[in-house]
Amino acid sequence: MGNRESRKRPHERLDVWQDAMTLVELAYRFSSTFPDTERFGLTAQLRRAAVSVPSNIAEGAARRSTxxxxxxLSHARGSLSELDTQRQLALRLGLAPPLSALEEAIDxxxxxxxxxMNALDASASMPSSTASDDSRFPIPDSRHSHAR
Incomplete structure (x- = not known):
């Protein structure tokens, strides 16, 4: 039966998804120092926004159209902006010490x-003979390897 690497789903091969999974781990560590009174407030909201990032990337990669x-991916970016806002609020409220690794991961x-998104938009705007809106391949060609 092949190794796990060869059976990865398309989103699992994306560097951005892998980085987003690391981002979730960092967000959980960052919010683990919040007081118990924030368990159902900022802690839950920050974690939910973090989890939404790789989840939306995965869901988008499973869709049939570009x-x-x-x-x-736009939803993922919106959740990422929510996460960054919540991180900044936590810092302003003194709920956690700065975690530069989280800020770097967000960036x-x-x-x-x-x-x-730019690579996909560019491939979708190509003539229909070279690009199809029904493409099931979420990874852009090697000219856009920085996006993978």
Whole structure:
């Protein structure tokens, strides 16, 4: 039966999804220091926004059209912006010490999401003989490897 690497789903091969999964781990560590009074407030909201990022990337990669894929990547980017806002609120409220790794991960995922969205938009605008809106391949060609 082949190894796990050869059986990965399309989203699992995306660098942006892998980075987003690391982002979730960092967000959980960051919010683990919040007081118990925030368990159902900022802690839950921050974690939900973090989990939404790789979840939307995965859901978009499973869609049949480039338009839908980009829409889910846009949702992921929106959740990423929510997460960053919640991180900044936590810092302003003194709920956690700064975690530069989280801020760096947010910046990295945002840049990769934007690059992937741009690459998909560019491939979708190509003449129909070279690009199809029904493409099931979420990974852009090697000219756009920075997005993977």
């Amino acid at each position: 338009r839908e894929y980009v829409r889910f 990295r995922v945002f840049a990769k999401l934007t690059a992937l």
